[in-house]
Amino acid sequence: MSRPVQARRLEGVDKNIWVEFVKLAATYSTVNLGQGFPDFPPPEFLKEAFSRAVSGEKHMLHQYTRAFGHPPLVKILAQLFGKLLGRDLDPMTNVMVTVGAYQALFCCFQAFIDEGDEVIIIEPFFDCYEPMVKMAGGTPVYVPLRPKAPKEGKLMSSADWQLDPAELASKFSEQTKAIVLNSPNNPLGKVFSRGELELIADLCVKHDALCISDEVYEWLVYDGKEHIRIASLPGMWDRTVIIGSAGKTFNVTGWKVGWTVGPNRLLQHLRTMHQNSVYHCATAAQDAVAQGFQREFEHYGKPDSYFVQLPRELQQKRDQLVQSLVAVGMKPIIPEGTYFLVADISEFKSEVPDVPNSDEPYDSRFAKWMVKNKGLAAIPLSAFYCGAHKNNYNSFIRFCFAKDATLKAADDILQKWKLEKAAP
Amino acid sequence: MCLHEITTVSQSHCFKVETLNVMATQVFGPSQSVVAGVWFLNPSRINNTKQVEFTKVAADPSIVNLGQGLPDICPPSYVKEELAKAAAVDRLNQYTRGFGHPSLVKALSQVYERVCGRKIDPLTDILVTVGGYGSLFSTIQALIEEGDEQLLHSNNACFVFIYFSKKNGGNPASSADWVLDPAELASKFNSKTKAIILNTPHNPIGKVFTREELQVIADLCIKHDTLCISDEVYEWLVYKGNKHIKIATLPGMWERTITIGSAGKTYSVTGWKLGWSIGPQNLIKHLQVVHQNTLYTCPTPLQEALAQALWVDYKRMDDPDCYFYSLPRELESKRDRMAQLLQEVGLRPVVPEGGYFMIVDVSTLNVDLSDVDENQPYDYKFVRWMISSKKLSAIPLSAFCGPETKRQFEKYIRFCFIKGLETRNMDDIANNWVVR
Numbered sequence: 001m002s003r004p005v006q007a008r009r010l011e012g013v014d015k016n017i018w019v020e021f022v023k024l025a026a027t028y029s030t031v032n033l034g035q036g037f038p039d040f041p042p043p044e045f046l047k048e049a050f051s052r053a054v055s056g057e058k059h060m061l062h063q064y065t066r067a068f069g070h071p072p073l074v075k076i077l078a079q080l081f082g083k084l085l086g087r088d089l090d091p092m093t094n095v096m097v098t099v100g101a102y103q104a105l106f107c108c109f110q111a112f113i114d115e116g117d118e119v120i121i122i123e124p125f126f127d128c129y130e131p132m133v134k135m136a137g138g139t140p141v142y143v144p145l146r147p148k149a150p151k152e153g154k155l156m157s158s159a160d161w162q163l164d165p166a167e168l169a170s171k172f173s174e175q176t177k178a179i180v181l182n183s184p185n186n187p188l189g190k191v192f193s194r195g196e197l198e199l200i201a202d203l204c205v206k207h208d209a210l211c212i213s214d215e216v217y218e219w220l221v222y223d224g225k226e227h228i229r230i231a232s233l234p235g236m237w238d239r240t241v242i243i244g245s246a247g248k249t250f251n252v253t254g255w256k257v258g259w260t261v262g263p264n265r266l267l268q269h270l271r272t273m274h275q276n277s278v279y280h281c282a283t284a285a286q287d288a289v290a291q292g293f294q295r296e297f298e299h300y301g302k303p304d305s306y307f308v309q310l311p312r313e314l315q316q317k318r319d320q321l322v323q324s325l326v327a328v329g330m331k332p333i334i335p336e337g338t339y340f341l342v343a344d345i346s347e348f349k350s351e352v353p354d355v356p357n358s359d360e361p362y363d364s365r366f367a368k369w370m371v372k373n374k375g376l377a378a379i380p381l382s383a384f385y386c387g388a389h390k391n392n393y394n395s396f397i398r399f400c401f402a403k404d405a406t407l408k409a410a411d412d413i414l415q416k417w418k419l420e421k422a423a424p
Numbered sequence: 425m426c427l428h429e430i431t432t433v434s435q436s437h438c439f440k441v442e443t444l445n446v447m448a449t450q451v452f453g454p455s456q457s458v459v460a461g462v463w464f465l466n467p468s469r470i471n472n473t474k475q476v477e478f479t480k481v482a483a484d485p486s487i488v489n490l491g492q493g494l495p496d497i498c499p500p501s502y503v504k505e506e507l508a509k510a511a512a513v514d515r516l517n518q519y520t521r522g523f524g525h526p527s528l529v530k531a532l533s534q535v536y537e538r539v540c541g542r543k544i545d546p547l548t549d550i551l552v553t554v555g556g557y558g559s560l561f562s563t564i565q566a567l568i569e570e571g572d573e574q575l576l577h578s579n580n581a582c583f584v585f586i587y588f589s590k591k592n593g594g595n596p597a598s599s600a601d602w603v604l605d606p607a608e609l610a611s612k613f614n615s616k617t618k619a620i621i622l623n624t625p626h627n628p629i630g631k632v633f634t635r636e637e638l639q640v641i642a643d644l645c646i647k648h649d650t651l652c653i654s655d656e657v658y659e660w661l662v663y664k665g666n667k668h669i670k671i672a673t674l675p676g677m678w679e680r681t682i683t684i685g686s687a688g689k690t691y692s693v694t695g696w697k698l699g700w701s702i703g704p705q706n707l708i709k710h711l712q713v714v715h716q717n718t719l720y721t722c723p724t725p726l727q728e729a730l731a732q733a734l735w736v737d738y739k740r741m742d743d744p745d746c747y748f749y750s751l752p753r754e755l756e757s758k759r760d761r762m763a764q765l766l767q768e769v770g771l772r773p774v775v776p777e778g779g780y781f782m783i784v785d786v787s788t789l790n791v792d793l794s795d796v797d798e799n800q801p802y803d804y805k806f807v808r809w810m811i812s813s814k815k816l817s818a819i820p821l822s823a824f825c826g827p828e829t830k831r832q833f834e835k836y837i838r839f840c841f842i843k844g845l846e847t848r849n850m851d852d853i854a855n856n857w858v859v860r
Binding site for chain 1: 494495496498499504505507508511512514515516517518519520521522554555557558561565566567568569651688692693694695696697698706707710713714716717718719720721722723724725726
């Protein structure tokens with residue numbers, strides 16, 4: 001073909017950090033704390049639910065279900081989120097199931113963003129927001145979280161990374177269609193406070209902007225922190241789409257079951273997009289997730305609730321990893337939520353020197369060096385910044401600590417590394 | 425703005441095609457306050473309110489539902505077992521490779537190498553998608569440029585409907601009576617034609633395109649440097665006397681064809697929503713880019729289970745017990761029983777050469793529905809009447825048609841025959857028709 005065969009909407013969205021780093025980790029046999037998925041099993045009650053769905057009497061669970069969400073699943077989601085938001089939700093119009101939160105995000109951008117629309121993205125951000133906005137014809141507008149120095153002698157917390165209110169306000173314009181909020185935040189682990197959410201909400205209301213609220217890590221908050229849903233703030237329900245994920249809620253990232261919750265006036269457009277892209281989501285996993293949620297709804301707030309046990313377990317792993325990283329000379333930023341942790345590696349410039357005027361950000365080179373030389377995989381923080389800002393915060397790497405055996409193996413590597421550094 | 429045209433080979437592919445209109449439309453153009461882009465279609469059509477309506481009515485257990493296009497027969501037991509096995513492996517409940525689970529793309533490459541007689545690279549020539557539907561979406565998004573609203577409303581449309589001519593004077597008895605008109609097809613191609621969408625075996629007519637017909641299409645594709653998007657989800661469901669031919673195997677076609685397949689249709693597991701696109705690397709790589717920006721990966725345990733099921737059947741592709749051959753045998757007898765029954769009650773079925781749908785001419789019964797709502801096409805009124813008086817449900821064919829062709833097809837309704845259809849049910853149906 002003489003003209004390009006591909007559509008123009010693919011311009012600038014072909015690169016993907018995961019494709020590159022997943023390949024790299026697979027090439028070298030590494031202890032992989034890079035990609036965000038657990039290495040331990042999902043809860044038994046969920047595995048049993050899936051087994052029942054697949055092998056049980058109801059063989060129609062192998063056939064199409066309702067396109068916008070399997071009825072038992074949308075019903076329990078409406079019940080649970082209705083309770084959490086303090087409002088009556090209609091499972092048919094206020095909830096839509098998607099192929100993972102990823103597809104929910106895609107539907108949102110395609111449904112709401114036109115050419116010329118601006119979308120505010122808070123940096124560092126989960127990398128897919130940028131190409132998705134671009135594919136929809138929109139213009140991403142970035143605003144950074146800026147680190148404040150921690151108190152003397154203390155490690156930095158994700159809470160120390162904050163928006164500058166004046167700077168955020170300056171990013172809103174006539175063209176602002178939406179802001180993407182991700183709380184708890186991947187990669188930093190920041191859990192936005194009520195004050196911070198109010199700041200964002202006020203601007204949304206003032207500029208009549210939508211809020212795409214990616215809350216996939218909603219249950220993973222530590223140290224007694226509270227995950228606050230921006231949709232519950234005044235003026236926000238009507239302009240917010242909440243995105244959730246069974247993968248992150250129940251540790252089944254491979255099931256790819258996600259959802260959107262919001263007002264019908266917004267969800268109707270997501271339904272249009274959904275039925276023109278995938279139409280139906282796989283049935284059996286939806287059925288199992290519905291049963292999982294039913295169980296959690298009944299155990300809500302009780303000590304044996306998975307939503308109570310999982311963050312407790314992960315908090316311990318977080319603390320364990322923090323210790324090991326400190327011992328080797330990295331400076332971890334304690335995350336308030338998610339199962340990610342970002343560590344400052346600027347101390348390692350002696351071991352892995354910087355190359356001035358290099359196209360590749362320092363942290364990316366460091367991460368590759370660490371894969372090849374230490375057999376440990378992590379993701380460079382610069383991957384979570386737009387092209388122009390990749391060198392602003394380029395001495396950090398992100399670890400995933402939702403790991404069992406892998407975390408122990410990583411600890412061994414870090415201990416060994418620490419000894420090597422100490423050796424004369 | 426560069427306008428690409430797409431030609432679709434089937435007016436009864438209308439519904440899907442209009443959906444594809446939307447798929448190809450980048451959200452450019454005037455926006456309303458919330459919704460971006462221009463959805464060119466009547467929202468109630470997209471929302472399928474009519475189908476939802478019929479589905480509700482047909483949820484009544486006293487009604488035999490032959491409308492809905494999904495199997496109510498069981499998938500083969502080894503398929504279900506493989507899924508149970510896969511879900512028991514911890515690692516298989518987490519993310520897998522974005523473009524397709526390694527064991528699945530390997531299995532697909534083996535099966536299709538055998539079918540196509542050429543080497544297929546599992547990593548570069550295959551993309552696993554959320555159903556055949558997801559493959560269509562990824563393909564259109566990857567390769568088709570957006571159209572202009574104005575142009576779509578005029579005859580310079582991105583999507584053009586091709587009319588089949590009917591042999592035998594217009595009373596088709598078989599899907600083979602619907603033939604491609606080569607001259608008309610040729611007239612639709614021009615320098616802007618980016619792609620043609622082919623669906624064989626065809627939903628809903630059930631036509632299996634002949635080698636000659638595929639050659640006509642191939643010649644035009646090569647002449648005009650056009651892509652071919654070949655939706656072959658029913659590839660195994662062909663009945664005696666027919667052979668499914670892959671247009672990608674015709675000379676000059678591999679490099680310009682994306683072939684779409686479906687686990688749902690292959691293994692009677694529509695609820696697994698797994699499909700695949702197979703083609704040359706230089707085309708598939710663009711589908712992969714769309715995929716990584718839309719849903720990234722497909723579910724892992726389903727892919728693993730599908731891989732294992734494909735190995736079972738790959739090993740017996742020389743054996744008549746292979747599910748790829750045993751399912752169509754089972755369906756052929758259901759097809760024949762249904763066709764006979766419908767003839768007995770005075771309707772005129774168009775016996776399909778492939779697929780699991782049958783369209784039926786209901787005008788032969790001359791049911792007078794003129795007192796019912798004027799604005800509705802005849803087939804909608806007929807189906808409603810049939811549901812309430814005959815306890816049998818089907819889908820009106822005009823639901824699949826665009827405005828230009830609705831009136832042409834309003835004497836047809838669509839039945840699905842991948843159904844249990846116990847003898848008892850069949851007798852009930854017959855009795856309901858006899859007792860007026």
